[in-house]
Amino acid sequence: MTHKLYLGSGSPRRVELLTQMNIPFEQRVIEVEENYPEDLKGTEITDYLAKLKGGAHQKVLKPNELVLTADTIVWHGEAALGKPKNEAAVIEMLSSLSGKTHEVISSVCLTSTKAQTCINDTTKVTFCKLLEDEILHYAKIYQPLDKAGAYGIQEWIGLIGVTHIEGSYTNVVGLPTHKTHTLLKPYFSKHNI
Numbered sequence: 001m002t003h004k005l006y007l008g009s010g011s012p013r014r015v016e017l018l019t020q021m022n023i024p025f026e027q028r029v030i031e032v033e034e035n036y037p038e039d040l041k042g043t044e045i046t047d048y049l050a051k052l053k054g055g056a057h058q059k060v061l062k063p064n065e066l067v068l069t070a071d072t073i074v075w076h077g078e079a080a081l082g083k084p085k086n087e088a089a090v091i092e093m094l095s096s097l098s099g100k101t102h103e104v105i106s107s108v109c110l111t112s113t114k115a116q117t118c119i120n121d122t123t124k125v126t127f128c129k130l131l132e133d134e135i136l137h138y139a140k141i142y143q144p145l146d147k148a149g150a151y152g153i154q155e156w157i158g159l160i161g162v163t164h165i166e167g168s169y170t171n172v173v174g175l176p177t178h179k180t181h182t183l184l185k186p187y188f189s190k191h192n193i
Contacts (some may be wrong), residue, residue: 003187008057008069008111013152017175018068023184028067030056034082043120045080046071046107051118054111066187067111072174074149075122076102081149090139093150094157099129101164104149104172108180110187119183121176123167125153130161148174 005025007018018025036048053069061067074081076097084090107120138157144150151157153165153172170177 002064004062004065005184005188006057006065006067008053008067011070011146011174013154013174014070017170017173017177018180021177021181023181023188025068028057032056034071041078042075042080042103043105043107043122046073046105046120047109047118050107050109051111051116054109054116058111058113058116061111061113063113065112068108068180068184069111070106070108070175072104072106072148072171074102075105076100076149083148084145084150086145087139087143090144090150091135094130094135094138095132097127097130097149097151098135098161099127101126102149106171106174106176108176108183110183117183119176119179121168121171121179123165123169123171125162125166125172126164127161128163130157134160 006028007025008028010029032053034049036045040048049071050069054067057067081093084093101124104123104125105120107118109116109118142155144152153162168176
């Protein structure tokens with residue numbers, strides 16, 4: 001049986017990556033409060049939030065429908081850096097990442113009417129020592145308020161600041177494509193994906 005896939009994410013980067021993977025899907029976003037228990041760490045946070053987002057769709061799915069949801073955080077200094085609330089938070093986050101290595105963690109959840117399957121991936125990213133005016137320029141011009149850890153690796157700050165990456169690049173963009181493809185394969189004929 002061929003399934004119909006929905007992407008339960010408003011992220012243009014996830015839309016672009018799924019499109020580039022030649023996976024047929026429709027976008028359907030249901031907003032949820034992205035709160036999680038304070039005792040969760042690392043992958044526990046992203047798994048929890050990806051499942052939470054998927055769960056919001058479960059009641060409206062039909063038996064042959066699936067929804068793909070995801071969550072990405074930057075994990076640094078035993079703390080999760082989510083999306084910054086304002087420009088000051090962008091500057092603070094990027095200053096804390098400057099000259100150091102952090103982890104980018106993404107979880108992807110596939111939800112059906114009856115079950116949820118979650119995978120996650122972790123990538124280590126190292127920044128050079130960023131100059132104060134570079135951080136200010138990026139914060140003002142690019143306004144990365146919709147990005148975990150206050151940066152997009154595919155944008156200017158990533159191009160000039162990232163010196164080393166260990167793991168999946170697409171995971172840092174917001175969707176670990178290899179693991180996502182593996183997660184989806186059992187539900188689609190080989191001609192679909």
